[in-house]
Amino acid sequence: xxxxxxxxxxxxxxxxxxxxxxxxxxxxxxxxxxxxxxxxxxxxxxxxxxxxxxxxxxxxxxxxxxxxxxxxxxxxxxxxxxxxxxxxxxxxxxxxxxxxxxxxxxxxxxxxxxxxxxxxxxxxxxxxxxxxxxxxxxxxxxxxxxxxxxxxxxxxxxxxxxxxxxxxxxxxxxxxxxxxxxxxxxxxxxxxxxxxxxxxxxxxxxxxxxxxxxxxxxxxxxxxxxxxxxxxxxxxxxxxxxxxxxxxxxxxxxxxxxxxxxxxxxxxxxxxxxxxxxxxxxxxxxxxxxxxxxxxxxxxxxxxxxxxxxxxxxxxxxxxxxxxxxxxxxxxxxxxxxxxxxxxxxxxxxxxxxxxxxxxxxxxxxxxxxxxxxxxxxxxxxxxxxxxxxxxxxxxxxxxxxxxxxxxxxx
Amino acid sequence: xxxxxxxxxxxxxxxxxxxxxxxxxxxxxxxxxxxxxxxxxxxxxxxxxxxxxxxxxxxxxxxxxxxxxxxxxxxxxxxxxx
Numbered sequence: 001x002x003x004x005x006x007x008x009x010x011x012x013x014x015x016x017x018x019x020x021x022x023x024x025x026x027x028x029x030x031x032x033x034x035x036x037x038x039x040x041x042x043x044x045x046x047x048x049x050x051x052x053x054x055x056x057x058x059x060x061x062x063x064x065x066x067x068x069x070x071x072x073x074x075x076x077x078x079x080x081x082x083x084x085x086x087x088x089x090x091x092x093x094x095x096x097x098x099x100x101x102x103x104x105x106x107x108x109x110x111x112x113x114x115x116x117x118x119x120x121x122x123x124x125x126x127x128x129x130x131x132x133x134x135x136x137x138x139x140x141x142x143x144x145x146x147x148x149x150x151x152x153x154x155x156x157x158x159x160x161x162x163x164x165x166x167x168x169x170x171x172x173x174x175x176x177x178x179x180x181x182x183x184x185x186x187x188x189x190x191x192x193x194x195x196x197x198x199x200x201x202x203x204x205x206x207x208x209x210x211x212x213x214x215x216x217x218x219x220x221x222x223x224x225x226x227x228x229x230x231x232x233x234x235x236x237x238x239x240x241x242x243x244x245x246x247x248x249x250x251x252x253x254x255x256x257x258x259x260x261x262x263x264x265x266x267x268x269x270x271x272x273x274x275x276x277x278x279x280x281x282x283x284x285x286x287x288x289x290x291x292x293x294x295x296x297x298x299x300x301x302x303x304x305x306x307x308x309x310x311x312x313x314x315x316x317x318x319x320x321x322x323x324x325x326x327x328x329x330x331x332x333x334x335x336x337x338x339x340x341x342x343x344x345x346x347x348x349x350x351x352x353x354x355x356x357x358x359x360x361x362x363x364x365x366x367x368x369x370x371x372x373x374x375x376x377x378x379x380x381x382x383x384x385x386x387x388x389x390x391x392x393x394x395x396x397x398x399x400x401x402x403x404x405x406x407x408x409x410x411x
Numbered sequence: 412x413x414x415x416x417x418x419x420x421x422x423x424x425x426x427x428x429x430x431x432x433x434x435x436x437x438x439x440x441x442x443x444x445x446x447x448x449x450x451x452x453x454x455x456x457x458x459x460x461x462x463x464x465x466x467x468x469x470x471x472x473x474x475x476x477x478x479x480x481x482x483x484x485x486x487x488x489x490x491x492x493x
Contacts, residue, residue, distance in 0.1 A: 165469040
């Protein structure tokens with residue numbers, strides 16, 4: 001053996017990647033049918049909140065989270081340009097060291113005003129907001145009671161903390177209460193709910209659930225990622241619509257949906273909330289958002305507070321698309337339109353992928369969602385509407401769905 | 412309730428979930444032998460929790476791979492729920 005040559009490992013080591021073989025095979029099988037890869041789409045040019053050039057084709061976007069169409073708002077763009085020029089491209093530091101600029105304080109104040117709450121803490125993404133808040137406030141000996149269909153960021157927050165994790169059946173008030181009753185006396189309890197569940201676009205019965213949680217002495221966290229800006233009189237979300245804002249201890253949200261940029265946040269009236277800035281690791285141990293991002297978010301949030309006409313138009317779009325798809329014979333995730341998300345249930349992944357491709361070729365982009373992201377192992381074509389979709393665009397969307405559905409043989 | 416009684420009750424609860432009629436021993440695994448997916452696990456765990464008036468947290472579920480471990484865990488939990 002020569003010293004300068006690497007030693008060959010004699011034992012047959014396990015390839016750490018072998019655990020991914022089932023998903024590699026699933027993907028190869030799907031692409032083997034000659035279909036365009038649903039998970040490698042590139043938008044070459046973005047023309048507006050509702051239109052882009054995808055894989056060489058001009059396409060109507062019906063699978064973004066740009067619910068309020070703020071990405072190209074002239075005031076938002078201008079604020080971002082100004083901050084980029086005045087404060088530079090990035091902060092190169094943590095919020096608790098050199099990464100808090102005036103813009104970060106301004107956007108936190110905009111959130112306090114938007115939600116009418118005392119405290120706001122901005123994270124670099126929505127994922128980190130859930131990860132950080134949940135893992136930090138629920139510790140060893142505490143219990144987290146959560147809906148089984150909760151987002152990955154909620155589960156990952158649970159996994160990162162040391163609390164006991166107790167899931168209950170989706171939107172089932174009785175199942176939730178049964179579990180709350182069995183928690184030992186004196187234990188700290190955090191109930192985690194979402195306003196809108198993003199896969200099927202259904203809404204949680206927050207009025208009843210928050211009341212039950214409070215009856216059992218729990219603190220309540222509601223993730224309003226998919227409802228902010230749209231649901232509720234002031235766009236505060238499902239908790240506002242249900243009239244339970246005062247009983248919700250923590251609202252988690254994101255800048256990457258209605259706000260139109262990237263970032264996450266938690267707002268709260270808890271008197272000790274500010275200590276989170278020092279104890280929450282996903283807040284502390286990462287760089288803060290760039291100045292242009294917080295400036296665009298701040299301007300967008302201030303405008304969303306006043307956007308009741310846009311909210312009304314988005315509801316019209318949601319009702320028309322839901323009704324139209326139902327009339328065409330598609331199976332939908334909810335009986336009535338409950339949010340800006342309308343999920344079309346596909347018989348299986350192969351048919352779903354074929355339908356997705358037919359829509360794309362017809363000039364329409366939707367999200368193809370498949371297990372494990374979906375509940376009950378469903379394959380979904382998830383449509384998310386924008387307040388900037390015009391009435392005639394919604395009619396065009398229905399026509400593309402009709403043609404694709406007939407050619408694939410789903411309707 | 413002794414372990415045998417816990418075993419008898421869980422054996423009854425598992426019947427509708429045991430679609431292939433697998434013979435159940437203490438070594439029978441949920442993931443491989445019974446092919447339970449995450450939804451089946453949730454429904455089955457909820458049935459057991461209701462029957463014994465206990466909580467089996469996800470943390471505890473992660474430690475349970477086979478039938479015998481489940482009976483042991485439930486037996487322990489209904490003796491000392493905390």
